[in-house]
Amino acid sequence: MPHPLDFSGKSVIVTGGCRGIGRGIAIRFLEAGAGVVVCCRHEPDTLPSADGREAVFVAADVRDPDECERVVNVAVERLGRLDVVVNNAGGAPPAEAATASPRFSEAVIRLNLLGALHMAQHGNAVMQQQDGGGSVVNIGSVSGMRPSPGAAAYGAAKAGLINLTRTLAMEWAPKVRVNCVTPGLVRTEDAEAHYGDEESQGRVAATVPLGRMATPADIADACLFLASDLSGFTTGANLVLDGGGERPPYLDAVDRP
Numbered sequence: 130m131p132h133p134l135d136f137s138g139k140s141v142i143v144t145g146g147c148r149g150i151g152r153g154i155a156i157r158f159l160e161a162g163a164g165v166v167v168c169c170r171h172e173p174d175t176l177p178s179a180d181g182r183e184a185v186f187v188a189a190d191v192r193d194p195d196e197c198e199r200v201v202n203v204a205v206e207r208l209g210r211l212d213v214v215v216n217n218a219g220g221a222p223p224a225e226a227a228t229a230s231p232r233f234s235e236a237v238i239r240l241n242l243l244g245a246l247h248m249a250q251h252g253n254a255v256m257q258q259q260d261g262g263g264s265v266v267n268i269g270s271v272s273g274m275r276p277s278p279g280a281a282a283y284g285a286a287k288a289g290l291i292n293l294t295r296t297l298a299m300e301w302a303p304k305v306r307v308n309c310v311t312p313g314l315v316r317t318e319d320a321e322a323h324y325g326d327e328e329s330q331g332r333v334a335a336t337v338p339l340g341r342m343a344t345p346a347d348i349a350d351a352c353l354f355l356a357s358d359l360s361g362f363t364t365g366a367n368l369v370l371d372g373g374g375e376r377p378p379y380l381d382a383v384d385r386p
Contacts, residue, residue, distance in 0.1 A: 133358040137162035140208035141356070142200060144191050144248055145218030146184065147173040149317040150268065153345025154215055154352050155184050161353060164208040168200045169218075191218045191244030192236070194251075201251040210259055213356045214252035216245035217268040219287075226281035234282040241286035242293065249297060253305050262304030264356045267294050268348070269311035271371055287311075291367050298365030306364040308355045313371030316342040338373025 131137075141158045145151040146167030155165050155177035167177060168189040177184040187203050189196040204211050219241040224233060249265045256263030272280050273287025291309055298307040314337060316330065324330045324342075334341045351368055354360055 134353060135162055136212075136353075136357075139163045139212040140166070140204055140210050141213040141215065142166045142168070142204050142211065142248070142252065143184075143215045143217055144168050144200075144244070146177060146215075147171075147186070149319060150312065150315060150345045150348050151215075151217040152177050154217060154349040157346065157349035157353055158213070158356075159184065163213070166200065166204040166207065168196075191216075191248055192239040194247040197244070197247040198251045200248070201255060205255060211252055211255045211263060212261070213264050213266065214248055215266045215268065215352055215356075216248055216290075218244055219268065219270075219283075221280060221283040223279040224282070225279060229282065237282040238286045238289075241283060242289045245290055246293060249293075249307070253297075253301055256305045257301070262306075265297065265305065265307040266352045266355050267307070267309045268352075269294075269309045269367065271311060271313045271369070271375075274311065274369070275375075294367065295365045302364060306355075306360070308360070308363060308365070309367040310348060310351045310355065311367055311369045311371075312343055312348050313337070313369075313374075314342040315348065316344060336376060337371070338376075341372070343370055343372060 136158060141163045143151050143155045146155040147169040155167050156179050158165050159179035159182055165184040166187060167184045168187045170190050172186055176186055185207055187200050189200050191197055221237040245267050267290050269290050270287040272284040273291055277284035294307050294309040320330055324333045347370060351370055
């Protein structure tokens, strides 16, 4: 009987899989034996690889539905089938809601919400027609679950992604499962831009109950689980990986003896 975390012979797409969290996810699936296609707007200097195998790269912008279809077609042509789509591409620079331009807000929502929908639609069309169906894993953000000053459009898009996950899970069952992973603070190669220098990152990590920020590998392991047979009865779920959550600010304001 094959191990439930053995993805040998299976095909996986990871959007935004060239760096950061996406790269970690791509590497984890390669380590598990899967064939992996990563799509990003620009080819990286090095592609995700593991055990002597390298991911297939497709230059694509997931905000364009036709490019999403092309990525799915490449995966099927190169790897023979499509078992998993991980919608990881996303992000947004900080912007005050009062002054953010309509063009900026629309671009953020297209990338973080509509891109995931387009890719999932094209992936589902393949999975519904093949034995074994398939799995979609969306990568959310805690910004979609709490107020996010400076990231209004981004937070709204990620909140929409959670609802999209639940709705697609209901519509596409039983052949295709759809779940969401919602990371909290994650330390990637871009950590300094988000959290400051090493000393500042240490202070940020100290606010997490588990005492550290997540790594891309932490998020990748959750994706592997949700795409595997170990979660065969899991669909429409939102798995929050925030290390225990954020300390409520009122606790520091309470005057206690």
